[in-house]
Amino acid sequence: MRTGKRAVLVGPNKPLEIWEAPVDPPTGAEVLVAVEMAGVCGTDHHFYLGEVAMPGPMVLGHEGIGRVVECGPDVTTDSAGTPITEGDRVYWVPLKPCHRCHACTILEDTSLCPHQSPGRFRDPLLTPFATYTEYSLLPGGMTFFKVPEDTPSEAVIAFGCAMPTVLHAMERLGQIRFGDKVLVQGAGPVGLAATLVAGLSGAGEVVVIGAPASRLEMAKRLGATSTIDLDVHNTSEQRVAAAQEIMGGGADIVIEAAGKLPAFGEGTELVARGGRYLIVGLWSAPGTTELEPRKINNDNVRIIGSALSRPRHIYKTIQMAQQYHTRFPLTDVVSHRFGLEDAQSAIDAVGRQEPIKAVIQPGLEA
Ligand SMILES: [Zn+2]
Ligand SMILES: [Zn+2]
Structure with a gap:
């Protein structure tokens, strides 16, 4: 069975720990992704400081780009209907609106859905789609989009969820x-x-x-x-x-x-x-x-x-990266890179506001 490393926050102000855990193969509408780049967000630092509630250990990271390792049997396209296959690069922000609440259905504003993320971050074994990890398992219904081959990963993740x-x-x-x-x-x-x-x-x-x-x-x-x-x-x-x-x-x-x-x-x-x-x-x-x-x-x-985003804004972020990465220095926005084992240094650097944008690259040689 495949295993993968994850950087786990076990409690506020405690050093991130690297845990190795089994990686389940995708079933149904799940997609297994090998993380190429995880954005380090100011929100992750707020979690680290305990400023955002976390009742138990959690895998940090909610901005990811990775290569599709395997699609579940029900997956043939990304969330916009673009055909997807092994080896494709995808971008995701782990928001999964429930489509069964007042916000989703009556307001038609998934950004206000109370079920779309926080509870799902909390258990490191139940948060397989977080991004400070070698592998992410995107559940069915989580928005992800293919990144065109002409578009650098850095240009997409440059601003992270921002x-x-x-x-x-x-x-x-x-x-x-x-x-x-x-x-x-x-x-x-x-x-x-x-x-x-x-x-x-x-x-x-x-x-x-x-x-x-x-x-x-x-x-x-x-x-x-x-x-x-x-x-x-x-x-x-x-x-x-x-x-x-x-x-x-x-x-x-x-x-x-x-x-x-x-x-x-x-x-x-x-x-x-x-x-x-x-x-x-x-x-x-x-x-x-x-x-x-x-x-x-x-x-x-x-x-x-204005809080969070809706799926189309994640899609439009990729479009912007594709359209403007040659005209604006989007790839230069990524100023700091860290290996997964070095996730704590990444969090510390972001806390000191040193990087313009820091990323964690699980494949990065130490
Ligand atoms: Zn909802
Ligand atoms: Zn973020």
């Missing part, structure tokens, strides 16, 4: 009008994905607040017209003043991609009258914060929240 999340959020935001001034709070994968999409959507200015310098440099290569360095402008007053000076006032659209609670109040100060504020980075940042509601009222500001 690009599908941003494409979903941009749909919820609505149109970016030609010439709009867009301000992005945060230069991690979500902020960088938002920067790229805002520029491609017709924004006149894209100003990015973030750090460190390497991420801001990448933001410029992805279309930012100006950047504001958090390490230089380290108070909220300084950042608001710097942004208003660059834009000659507030931003038509502010995108929160900082993942830090205080960014929310600051963002409301940065929105122009009649503007929109898109909240996309606070998924794993619980808590309350101060803001002045009167400004939202009197300035006709719209605040829009």
Whole structure:
């Protein structure tokens, strides 16, 4: 029987352990995949710190690209109907909407399905589709898509789950009008994905607040017209003043991609009258914060929240990678690579915000 190694988080702040476990052959609509590249997400670091509840050991990782090893007897295509066979490269984000709940069926918004992921991450033997692992077994109904051979894996995984999340959020935001001034709070994968999409959507200015310098440099290569360095402008007053000076006032659209609670109040100060504020980075940042509601009222500001993504946004992420990887340095976004045995170093590096994007490659020689 085939076995595979997995990096298991046994408890908050405990070093990841490498467990070897049997890998079941696929049955029914399952697909067995050999992981080529797993994205290391800020959310994984939040799990590691215990900021997201985890009642038991779990395999980390929810961003994956791998080669199909074997398809279950019921599988002939990917989730978009493209024929799939052994050796094909596929991309998946392990969301599996139930299609049997109010969100899925009545709201027709699978991103709100309460059954689509978290409970399934918890048991390392029952989470065979996580990505810090040599093999993933994708259950029937989990969305996965074929990656065209002309499209580098790095370009697809560049922003990890951030690009599908941003494409979903941009749909919820609505149109970016030609010439709009867009301000992005945060230069991690979500902020960088938002920067790229805002520029491609017709924004006149894209100003990015973030750090460190390497991420801001990448933001410029992805279309930012100006950047504001958090390490230089380290108070909220300084950042608001710097942004208003660059834009000659507030931003038509502010995108929160900082993942830090205080960014929310600051963002409301940065929105122009009649503007929109898109909240996309606070998924794993619980808590309350101060803001002045009167400004939202009197300035006709719209605040829009957006969580996770829907299957089409995962598909569109691949399309974007295929279309733009030669025009933008998408492959360079992957700045750090780690072997599976080194998964802890990857988590630590992401915690220190060193990489632009880190990936784990189970096949990487130590
Ligand atoms: Zn559902
Ligand atoms: Zn992620």
